[in-house]
Amino acid sequence: MNIGNVSEKSGLPAKTIRYYEDIGLVQPSRRENGYRDFAVQDLHKLAFLGRARSLGFSIEECRTLLSLYEDRERSSADVKAIAQSHLARVDQKIEELQALSATLRNLVVRCHGDDRPDCPIMDDLTGSDLAETQKYPAGTTY
Amino acid sequence: MNIGNVSEKSGLPAKTIRYYEDIGLVQPSRRENGYRDFAVQDLHKLAFLGRARSLGFSIEECRTLLSLYEDRERSSADVKAIAQSHLARVDQKIEELQALSATLRNLVVRCHGDDRPDCPIMDDLTGSDLAETQKYPAGTTY
DNA sequence: CTTGACCTTCCAGTAAGTGGAAGCCCTATA
């Protein structure tokens, strides 16, 4: 199979597939004319990678998952561990973004959004709602 | 003020401050010995940038916010627009991650996590829960 | 005079690709 064919079937851009070869995730053979020649197994691997990436696994996690994928003796515990730590990262990120969202939303609703310069968002960014003494402790010189 | 001093006061690493100068966010003057010499206004700008970055605004948004910060005639509407579109992006990201989290969680709870190779997570990644005809439509040749 | 903390610049690397240029290869058609 040529790369265009594999690209279409796997849903991955040809560029990405070449990149995956570069970093050793797939090793297609070559024809005499230099064209890559993908086996069905390569296509399966690439589809696997596409799905794993779409679930947010990092390339290095994908590499490990791929080796587990090819290991008939694997323990599901090893797979689960990777998924679990990824899930934890995702959930952590969600929490961070939710806190961020709350802060931003609060600023946005308090901003009039008119043609005057007064702006609680700017006030937050400039720290102008903090006491001067907190921003620049007494006795500070520059 | 030397960069170390500004770094400490703004909470930004010296490396980051130099980078911000590189991309034109601050323009400290130079002493005879080549050292950067930051004015109090520079410190304010850097603190502003630190806060804006911590709220997730991109560097380019920060650049715009900084110009609004320095514009006494600005409209709060301009500031609000930036914050609002950023908020929308954040909320969108949260939704994506929540969908992702749900999918991962579902896979994780269904995985026994023992020493056998059976694994719903792997099944998802390999698409083995899809009908073969869906994966490889009849008549497909490689 | 030396030591150590600061400061300087420049280069490289991060994650995971994406865009583009220059140049083969293959097939169909005029």
Place this chain on the structure above:
DNA sequence: TATAGGGCTTCCACTTACTGGAAGGTCAAG
């Protein structure tokens, strides 16, 4: 048979927002 097109190749640069490190100049203290 010449040529046009589409597909394939490699290589380089760019993206975001820094971060690490090397090599070397500067400054104040002891």
